[in-house]
Amino acid sequence: MKIVIINYGAGNIQSILFAIERLGYSAVLTNNPDEIKAADKVIFPGVGEASYAMKMLKESGLDTLIPTLKQPVLGICLGMQLMCNHTEEGNTTGLGIFDVNVIKFTPKVKVPQMGWNTIYDLKSDLFKDVAEKEYMYLVHSFYAPLCQETIATTDYELPYSSALENENFFGTQFHPEKSGDVGEQILKNFLLLTPNF
Template identity: 70%
Template sequence: MTIVIINYGAGNIQSIKFAIQRLGYEAILSNDPEVIKAADKVIFPGVGEASSAMQKLKDSGLDLLIPELKQPVLGICLGMQLMCNHTQEGDTKGLEIFDVDVVRFNKDVKVPQIGWNQIEALDSPLFNGIDESEYIYLVHSYYAPLTEHTVAQTNYGVTYSTALQKNNFYGTQFHPEKSSVTGEKILENFLKLEGLKY
C-alpha cells in the first residue's frame, strides 16, 4: 500500500509519518501531483495560518488536484478546514469539498483550544472500535459548525464538527497522530478504507 503525506510546507508531517510507522507502514512525503494521484491513501496535514497555507497549495497546483482525488483522503486540523468552503481565518476560500464555512470561536472561550477533549456522535468507519466520549488532542482557534457531513462532534463553548466525511474525503479537526491509542486506531481505520471506483 502506498501512503502519501502531502508535503506543501504547512504541516507537522514528521509526527504523522512516525505514527504511521508505529502501525507498521511507511509513508512518502511528496507534493508531486503524479505521486499523490498514484497513492492508495493520501493524508493532507496542516498547521499554521489558512491563507498562507492555501497560497502554498495554489503555487503547486494542489488546490486543483486534491478535490479530484478518488482514493481515501484524510485532512488533519488545518487540512480539514481548507477542505471546507471558506474559513474566516485570513478570509480564505477553501477547496469546497465539505459544504460548510469555518468560523472562529467566540470570546466566551479561551482560544486556541489546546489539549484533550471528547468526541461524540461517531458515525464513520474512521471510528470503528472507538467508544463514544473518547479523548482526542486538539489545537485550534477556528471550527467547522455542525453540517450534514459531520461524523463526530465535540463541545467547546459550542458543539462543532471534529470530523467530517463526504464520499472518499475525511477530515479530523483533532490530531490523530497526537491522540494516543485512540488516534492510532483512527489512523489504522483510515488506512483500511476502500477508495471510490473509477
C-alpha cells in the same frame, strides 16, 4: 499500500509519519501530483495559518488536484478546514470539498482550544472500534459548525464538527497522530478503508 503525505510546507508532518510507521506502514512525503494521484491513501496535514497554507497549495497546483482525488483522503486540523468552502482565518476560500464554512470561536472562550477533549456521536467506519467520548488532542481557534457531513462532534463553547466525511474525503479537527492509542486506531481505520465510493 502506497501512502502519501502531502508536503506543502505545513507543520506536523513528521509526527504523522512516525505514527504511520508505528502502525507498521511507510509513507512518502511529496507534493508531486503524479505521486499523489498514484497513492492508495492520501493524508493532507495542516498546522499554521489558512491563507498562507492556501497560497502554498496554489503555488504547487495542489488546490485544483486535491478535490479531484478518487482514493481515500484524510485532512487533519488545518487540512480539514482548508477542505471546507471558506474559513474566516485570513478570509480564505477553501477547496469546497465539505459544504460548510469555518468560523472563529467567540471571545467568550479561550483560544486556541488546546489540549484534550472528547468526541461523540461517531458515524463512520473511520471510528471502527473507537468508543464514544474518547479523548482526542486538539489545537485550534476556528471550527466547522455541525452540518450534514459531520461524523463526530466535540463541545467547546458549543457543539461543533470534530470530523467530517464526504464520499472519499475525511477530515479530523483533532490530531490522531498525537492522540495516543485511540488516535492510532483512527489512523489505522483510515489506512484500512476499502474504497466503495
